[in-house]
Amino acid sequence: MPISSNNTSNESPNSEISIADQFPVNQQCFYLNHAAVAPWPRCTSDAVQKFAEENCQTGAQGYLTWLKKEQQLRTKLAKLVGSQHQECVALVKNTSEALSFVAYGLDWQAGDIIVISDDEFPSNRIVWESLAQKFGVIIQQVHINTENPEVEILEAINSSTLKPKLISVSAVQYASGIKLDLAKLGKACKEHNVLFCVDAIQAVGAMEFKCDEWHIDFAMADGHKWMLGPEGLGFFFVKQQHIKKLNLYQYGWHMIKGAGDFSIKDWQPADTAQRFECGSPNMLAGYALEASTDLLLTVGLNNVADAIEDNYAYLQLQLQALGAQILSPLKRHQRAGIITFKFEGIDSGWLYQQLMNNDVVCANRGGGVRFSPHFHTTKECMEGAINVLKSLLASRQ
Numbered sequence: 001m002p003i004s005s006n007n008t009s010n011e012s013p014n015s016e017i018s019i020a021d022q023f024p025v026n027q028q029c030f031y032l033n034h035a036a037v038a039p040w041p042r043c044t045s046d047a048v049q050k051f052a053e054e055n056c057q058t059g060a061q062g063y064l065t066w067l068k069k070e071q072q073l074r075t076k077l078a079k080l081v082g083s084q085h086q087e088c089v090a091l092v093k094n095t096s097e098a099l100s101f102v103a104y105g106l107d108w109q110a111g112d113i114i115v116i117s118d119d120e121f122p123s124n125r126i127v128w129e130s131l132a133q134k135f136g137v138i139i140q141q142v143h144i145n146t147e148n149p150e151v152e153i154l155e156a157i158n159s160s161t162l163k164p165k166l167i168s169v170s171a172v173q174y175a176s177g178i179k180l181d182l183a184k185l186g187k188a189c190k191e192h193n194v195l196f197c198v199d200a201i202q203a204v205g206a207m208e209f210k211c212d213e214w215h216i217d218f219a220m221a222d223g224h225k226w227m228l229g230p231e232g233l234g235f236f237f238v239k240q241q242h243i244k245k246l247n248l249y250q251y252g253w254h255m256i257k258g259a260g261d262f263s264i265k266d267w268q269p270a271d272t273a274q275r276f277e278c279g280s281p282n283m284l285a286g287y288a289l290e291a292s293t294d295l296l297l298t299v300g301l302n303n304v305a306d307a308i309e310d311n312y313a314y315l316q317l318q319l320q321a322l323g324a325q326i327l328s329p330l331k332r333h334q335r336a337g338i339i340t341f342k343f344e345g346i347d348s349g350w351l352y353q354q355l356m357n358n359d360v361v362c363a364n365r366g367g368g369v370r371f372s373p374h375f376h377t378t379k380e381c382m383e384g385a386i387n388v389l390k391s392l393l394a395s396r397q
């Protein structure tokens with residue numbers, strides 16, 4: 001059964017779960033800001049409260065159960081990113097940390113070329129620019145346009161003169177919301193022996209993602225956006241063949257083969273992506289993210305993506321009826337959960353502030369106001385936001 005956000009009694013395919021009950025946020029405000037920081041589902045809040053109480057009552061007596069939960073989280077993250085290889089997934093503190101693992105894990109020569117887009121989130125630019133300062137690598141920025149978003153990236157990959165060593169792009173652009181065809185890019189990268197690094201934070205949890213099938217070498221995301229988890233815990237996917245090739249620069253008890261056996265003197269880094277996890281895991285956030293990802297997988301990523309698309313289409317129509325210029329893609333296959341818009345003659349910064357003052361939780365990005373509904377977002381929530389917008393526009397006339 002598809003999830004319809006236009007139905008307040010939303011129910012997941014597993015009819016035991018009431019989506020409406022899972023997201024009390026929709027009764028409190030008009031929450032259209034999953035591309036920034038998402039609200040937690042009820043199950044996540046419950047998991048954290050239960051874990052807190054357990055810590056209070058019995059400390060870490062049940063640590064072995066905690067470790068099982070951590071493994072369950074890894075399994076779920078591997079599913080979410082579309083990989084058969086759980087051992088390729090490390091738990092990290094955020095997207096930026098994982099990008100740094102790639103940037104500082106690879107060997108660079110002066111003149112090596114890295115291709116990024118000209119509108120990447122700072123984390124996916126600054127880390128590469130830091131390499132330029134240190135090692136003399138060259139950062140080539142290409143433009144992503146709504147007409148044909150991949151064209152300049154493909155030109156760079158295919159170019160016989162440029163020969164980039166790595167491209168690093170966001171699966172979905174944080175400001176414009178443009179979704180890239182990762183299958184096409186991954187195929188081209190594979191053919192031309194270019195490393196393919198994907199900042200997946202605006203995509204994983206909002207759609208099906210396929211690290212294995214799309215030939216992605218590295219992917220990363222923090223859990224606090226479309227995965228509906230807390231800030232400060234995310235994943236780092238590293239294709240099997242690169243795990244041992246990346247240089248390490250964080251060390252500790254947890255990243256070695258046989259971690260937990262403190263008597264090991266002749267240690268080796270783990271053969272798996274656990275070698276990128278130097279010390280104690282963030283168990284509290286792990287409990288939270290496990291609950292959130294469990295919900296997403298129970299609903300089904302195809303259902304999640306369909307519901308987000310319905311919400312996008314609804315918002316697009318309503319916004320256009322009010323005279324908005326949509327800055328995000330209008331073609332279905334190029335968009336995910338981000339719809340950015342502006343009105344001629346109206347300062348978007350002002351509009352954003354007024355919307356926030358009236359309980360429409362959104363963002364000011366990419367030269368406009370950014371709405372980002374998730375699958376659970378109700379029609380009432382979107383209608384409410386549109387009504388606030390209408391009265392703000394009317395107050396200006």
Ligand SMILES: Cc1ncc(COP(=O)(O)O)c(C=O)c1O
Nearest residue numbers: 094095096121123170174201222
């Ligand atoms: C594309 C993109 N990458 C990364 C981040 C955040 O990075 P981190 O998880 O390191 O805080 C954001 C946050 O808005 C983002 O939109």
